[in-house]
Amino acid sequence: MAWAAMTNGPRVWEERPLPIAVFMPGSVARENAIRSLERAKLPFRTSYESPSLLGLLSMVEAGLAVAPLARCAIPAQLSMLGRSHGLPDLPPLELILARSTKSKRPPCDFLADQLMEDLQRQTGQAGDA
Template structure:
């Protein structure tokens, strides 16, 4: 028996996490053909099919499910060994808070990779509203947080913008006349206000059919066909939801802003926080920029 190729394992893990070869190619900065070749070489080496290819993307086979945790651990140990030899091993606790809207999709996988690559860091996660994140930061109960800059006291270390999308159930038909049925977030939410403002700029009336503070409830109500809502790309379930736009008679969906906040002035100069940000930035489509500036 011979050792598994770490490069082939990386192509497999990233494809499994992205759900497609195209997504993996983008993250790995390679062509789709190159990633597909790496996957075939790994499958030939193991003598087993690891991924089922379909029009919807990639799904793990039984063999793929067996291999994935081993491959993730091997990649993590490889990266950890390099950091340790370079004197860059990072240790210590990080109390990280975030809003629910970004605590889904591929971000948990990024956090898993971070934990595997930095076994010396104890990661403690909190998912809550921006106003609560603000309070916890001020009380010293969080080290770093990502939320709405309009609702968190203090100056964000970084800010970036993300587009919202109008979404509805796949079988939902917008009414030709009458008010638009809206599914909206409850509580203190600047995103809801932005949605109302863009609707108010048009001629179409609207009415609220559901208000909830739970993202899961919002998604379920959309899938049930009760109305339309605005969501981030990472919250859209492509198998059950479709995006709407100008062609459907809707105004452009608003753009929201997120901010990275830290409890002390050390910020990204803190090695644990800097290491964490390396894993989060790509998943959040954000670029690390100077304090007070924005990343599109």
């Protein structure tokens, strides 16, 4: 995971309290981000909550907040920020793709294989298939 921000506008990552855009309560990404900010004793405020990635991206692209996102979900127009920008490191986000070994559906198997390959390519990490 990384902090996503629009770097060609207001430097919102320098504001205190830090404005963050996060998924709704219950999200592991949200909990990890808040825990990281609290450990770093970095004051923050939840400026936006959304159940959707597009909602978070709209706030970040407008320069109104930073958002903790999976690296593979950060589009090219946004920057990944970290310690050098005064933000705490975020722990990796574990993704699990469960599928039956008894599946007799080649299209489903193909989709699962494509998802795994794409995630491995984007993250540079291999997982158990």
